[in-house]
Amino acid sequence: MNTSTLAVEKKITKKTTRIKGSDAVLQCLIAEGVTTIFGYPGGAIMPIYDALYHYQDKLNHILTRHEQGAVHAAQGMARVTGKAGVCFATSGPGATNLITGIADAQIDSTPLVCITGQVPSHLLGTDAFQETDVMGISMPVTKWNYQVTRAEEIPYAIARAFYIANTGRPGPVLIDITKDAQFAEFDFTYDKCEKIRSYHPYPEALPLDLEAAANLINEAKKPYILVGQGVQLSGAENELIRFAEKTGIPMAATLMGLSGIPTSHPLYVGYLGMHGNYGPNIKTNECDVLIAIGMRFDDRVTGDLDRYAKQAKVIHIEIDPSEIDKNVKTTVAINSDAKQALLGLLPLVNVSTHKDWIDEFHQCDKIEHDKVIDAELYPDSGEIKMAEVINRISEVTNGDAIVVTDVGQHQMVANRYYKFRKSLSCITSGGLGTMGFALPAAMGAKVGQPERTVITVIGDGGFQMTIQELGTIRQSDLAVKILILNNNFLGMVRQWQQLFFEKRYSFTELDNPDFQMITRGYGIKAQKVEKRENLDQAIHDWLHSEGPALLEVVVEQEGNVFPMVPSGASVAEIRLD
């Protein structure tokens, strides 16, 4: 008997049970290995929530305070586990509140399965109460979406949803389920999706491309590796280290690529982009072979494309063919996932070292230390600097924490100065730059990795965009360590106003509330530090306290993040002050 007949037999003998659509949704999730759902109930999703009442032993539902909190939490969980995060929301405003997080997940390649309730199918298109065209709204920001109007479609839709979200270049998927489909009974059976004929998530690296790339690498005098998130998404951390160590090539990481390589690795030369390190940026325009792995040449990394790495031959390892030649023209493109490409390249590349070339990075590092870093990390007087706070936390946690950052100056500083030791530890809103991301994403990260310390670094502006999630943290007892770097400004915008808009601080100053009182009001421990001499003790108490805790550090009001590649400038024009 061949396997296909077996499969057919299996299908025939497979038992079906007659259940409601709402129960089917939950059984599908359980079959996909889902343990946690972040969500918020409402009219059109009530049948699913009613079913959930009976599944509390199998599915942990975390009630957020806003649907945006639910989707960011699902993102946080996905980012630390590598598996699709799941969130629920009702129709209309519930669904539209998910959109920011879905767009964030789309641009940062985060797998999500979002399930929204919808008005009953006979009311579709009638402007019914809480009806919105979530299919149309979410289409540009999802990898796939589907509207279920009959209960029978639920297993098909959810099976596809997980397959599409998790495979290839991951991304968010939305399933919209009408209320009548949730109520209706049908004969349920579940088969995981394993193939879609129009979807080919894993292109195979072609031997010819691998050979061409290996030849370029073997002949290169100044080769340079750029590490993107693709390394972590494909689990290629070890292969990357083996590849870099064999070839002796220095490596830098994009924001999304951070923590893919330990910061302390001798071949790791730093962080790329607008507020990245000095050497990694200027050397992009001096290398002879640029090896970009699982990254998409975002404008925050490249600066002016017309003056970006023009001297270099570019090897682009990328799973998504639409990213190849999109921004930077490649000499050799390897269209496959990073791990497969690196495994293919490993036997083809020669053992080498590039000591003089790496020394050039070290010289740049020294310049950056002298002009920027030392003064940031070890100021003797004046107000507390963001960088010294991050540096102390990095030392105290030994680089083992998951660091979830919001968007702005604190984000750049945290990612510049935290010395990551473990993969999947830098969780940030990269492509979309979503303020308000960090607090809820940190909740998801803590649920996904309960044994690890989860620190979230947030500015006083972003904190107030999703501050209500303190309620979720309390109710669900999520031991997140919240660090607020408070400069009473929308700091990054203020920095741009200072540098490029002649200090016209147009609507960037914040008259903030008492964050301590608010946090305590939610039943969460809070402390505030204003003086440098109290910082160490406060960090110690904060990190060693049980459960969630907030530490607010009042930092320099008008501090700037340097180095900086001004918008539209070349990476070679990076400013140190």
Next chain:
Amino acid sequence: MSLELKYPTSTPREFTLSVLTEDKSGLLNQLTIIFTKRKININSLNVSNTEVKGVSRFTIVTETSKDMIDNIVKQIRKLIDVLGAFVYEEHQIFYQEIALYKVPKYAIVDGNSIEDLVSKSGARILVVETDYMIIEKTGNSRETHDLYQKLEPFGLLEFIRSGRVAISKSTRKTEAYIKELEASNSNKLSIKDF
């Protein structure tokens, strides 16, 4: 290759896209989003069944640069329910459009010359009603536009032209192409030590 030399990749020119998709609702929207987000106009659009059951073909004509169209095609291929997307330039396809022209009856006072014009243009008179007649012409947009200009002096009442339908000069069989997709193993990650 000579075309590549003649036009720099950034010069706008006309392209015909042929997109094979699963017959699913919402696909038109997904396709147009890729154009609208770059603020690129679609000059004409046609959707039809193909010889393969459950497979539709979108024929899209647009004017943009080579770089941009390459990018657009890759993003179209990325859509989950898209089976294939191909970009053609004029010399790589045979294509036709249908144009209908409504001309007032009083124009036929000069009956001979209009009939003469219709037959010389390879068009035909579709219907003759009490007040007007409808002329049909199949051809490329230059040809249908040419007739438009000739009929305009007769007091054209209405003019409509269909989207382009195009068939490539390649000998690939749609069904065989789809079978090939079905047989592909790129649904799974095959980690190999090369």
